[in-house]
Each structure stands twice: as C-alpha cells, then as structure tokens.
Amino acid sequence: MNKIFFNRFRAALVACIIAVAATAAAATEELHLYIWSEYIDPQILKNFEAKYHCKVISDLYESNEEMIGKLQAGGISQYDIVIPSDFVVPSMIKLGLLKPLDHGAIPNLKNLKPEYTKSAYDYGNKYTIPYQWGTVGLMYNKKLTPDFIPSWSVIFKHTDKHRPYVLIDSEREMIGTALKYLGKSMNTKDKTDLKAAADLLIAAKKDKNFLGFEGGVGGKAKVAGGSAAYALVYNGDAYRAMAEDKNLGFVNPKEGSVRWIDNMAVPAKAPNAALAYKFISYILDAQVGARLSNFNHFATPNAASMKFIDKSDLNNPAVYPTAATMKTLETVLDLGKDNRLYSELWKIIKTR
Numbered sequence: 001m002n003k004i005f006f007n008r009f010r011a012a013l014v015a016c017i018i019a020v021a022a023t024a025a026a027a028t029e030e031l032h033l034y035i036w037s038e039y040i041d042p043q044i045l046k047n048f049e050a051k052y053h054c055k056v057i058s059d060l061y062e063s064n065e066e067m068i069g070k071l072q073a074g075g076i077s078q079y080d081i082v083i084p085s086d087f088v089v090p091s092m093i094k095l096g097l098l099k100p101l102d103h104g105a106i107p108n109l110k111n112l113k114p115e116y117t118k119s120a121y122d123y124g125n126k127y128t129i130p131y132q133w134g135t136v137g138l139m140y141n142k143k144l145t146p147d148f149i150p151s152w153s154v155i156f157k158h159t160d161k162h163r164p165y166v167l168i169d170s171e172r173e174m175i176g177t178a179l180k181y182l183g184k185s186m187n188t189k190d191k192t193d194l195k196a197a198a199d200l201l202i203a204a205k206k207d208k209n210f211l212g213f214e215g216g217v218g219g220k221a222k223v224a225g226g227s228a229a230y231a232l233v234y235n236g237d238a239y240r241a242m243a244e245d246k247n248l249g250f251v252n253p254k255e256g257s258v259r260w261i262d263n264m265a266v267p268a269k270a271p272n273a274a275l276a277y278k279f280i281s282y283i284l285d286a287q288v289g290a291r292l293s294n295f296n297h298f299a300t301p302n303a304a305s306m307k308f309i310d311k312s313d314l315n316n317p318a319v320y321p322t323a324a325t326m327k328t329l330e331t332v333l334d335l336g337k338d339n340r341l342y343s344e345l346w347k348i349i350k351t352r
Helices: 002-027 041-051 062-073 086-094 107-111 171-181 191-205 215-224 235-244 273-283 288-297 303-308 336-350
Strands: 029-035 054-061 127-140 165-168 210-214 232-234 248-252 258-265
Touching: 002 029, 029 041, 029 062, 029 273, 041 054, 041 127, 041 273, 041 288, 054 062, 062 086, 086 258, 107 303, 107 336, 127 215, 127 235, 127 288, 165 171, 165 191, 165 215, 171 191, 171 232, 171 258, 171 336, 191 210, 191 336, 215 232, 215 235, 232 235, 235 248, 273 288, 288 303
Parallel strands: 029 054, 165 210, 165 232
Antiparallel strands: 127 232, 127 248, 127 258
C-alpha cells in the first residue's frame, strides 16, 4: 500500500514539476523588437507581455540605413519584428531580409484601411503590415524665429542671420526635401536635378549655421533645447515636443515634403515568428492601434482605430494634414537599380 502511494505521489510530483517547468518556459518566451526610438507606448509592451506571458526586448535605431545594416550583419536571426519605412521594403525583400507573412496568423489584418493593402512597395501586404504614417517637416523654435515663414528657404536660402539648423540623417528623405525645394520630384532620376540637390545640400552643410545630421528625435531635442532654430523632423516627434512647450512649432513647408508609411515586418530568420504574428495582430487591434497613435501622435492606417483617436489629433494638421497639404506631399519610391544614384549622392554629400 505504501509502495503504491509512493509511486502515485512520485508521478504526481513529476507531473507538477513538468507543469511548473512548462509555465516557466512560457513566461520566459521572448519577442525581440527592433524599432525607431520613442515610437511605441511602453504600456503597450507591458500589456502585450501580460497577455502572452512573454518578455519584449527592444533595441533602437535612428535610420533605415542603420536598421538594414544591422540585419545584414546578423540581426536577421536576432530580431522578430522590425519597422522599415515604405521605400526600403522592396530592397529588403530582394536582399532576402524579410519573411513572407502568414495572414492566417494575423486575424486583425481585417482592420487595415483598404488603401494600405494596395501599396506599390508591397501590394497585398505579402511582407509588411503598415504601422503608422506621417510626414517630414520643419520644426522651429518661435523664440529664435520671430519672422518665420513656412518654407524650406529658411534652410536652403542662406542669410547673415544666425539661425542654427539640423538636417535629417536620412538619405532619401533629405535629398527628397532638397528636390522639393527646387520644384522637382523627390523620385527623379534626372542627373541634372540630382546634382542641383546635392549642391544645395553641400552648401547647407558648409554654412556656419549647420549643426549636423541627426535622426528626427535628435533634431527635435536641439530645437526644444534652444541650440537650433530649425530641424527637419518627423511630425509626431515635433507634436510631442510642442505639447510640452508652446514656443515650438511645426509645418509642412509650402514647397511640399515627404509622406511616409512605416511598417511591421518579420526578419527572414526570426527566432520567434509565431510570437511576432501575435504582436502584429495585437497592434492592429482597434483600441491598441488608437493607443499607439494617441501616444506618438502619428496617423494610424487602422480603420477600426479611428473612432478612438483623440479629437485634438484628428483636428491637428501636424498629425492629419489638410487636403491642400496632402496634395503637396510625395511618397518616396523604390527606384530599383537607380537607388544607387541616391546612395552615391548621399556619400558625396556626407563626405564633402
């Protein structure tokens, strides 16, 4: 009788140990997220961890070039989610950096606005799911710019006034901005247009008021801190700073600028693709998607989230541009083999 009891006790104990071990393993499941800085509400990550009994480990980057370089250097098998901008997606697909998505594992995909399922860079969302969209514009410090005008000329038309400025450290967006100022398409392949844009940026770089190239967050910090009068930044970054300081402003200059779409994607050798799909679907939840946009003040591609977006954001042209402004914005396109024209130009600009 004692032996039977002992065997049953031992079996129960083994079963208990196995169950505890399984629970511990589930609790330590990890999602490795590679994302732009200041781009997600930390509470969203905490809520996701609680829902799926996992740990989110985040690394940050400040440019698409930095992110792609990291993936090519081995990050392809280290991260489960990355957030590339629209225009680099085709190149990432060709380089074999991204995994085709299993739409069946992303039930909230149905919440996307129809226009975001038919993009030129990834038609049908085969590799990417839109995360947020916005613009590149001009952030300015009102105390340092009493005669401010909403034009890129404050950067590119040099005067004797001491108005320090920061340029954005993003190849296509920075060259594209110079092209828009010149009245050209930011996707031009015309070498004369490209040379003119390069000359403009080299001159801006050599000007005594130039403070350097920064990611959008770095430029924002310099304007907010008063060391720069102007900076090219992403609209949501500027909005958050403006909420804390009434002396800061943001515009999409009259000559036009960049409209971008950032996306969620799974690296080709992601260690935990199953959890990555859960994360993508979680972000596409109506209320989670709204919480994301209400935190970072970028526009949402999620139709189901719109009714939960703060009215102050919906009515703010810095977040949701007016119809007139939208007509001046241009999306950066992948140019295939002609991408090298911009890459070579960028190297010249950065080294001159």
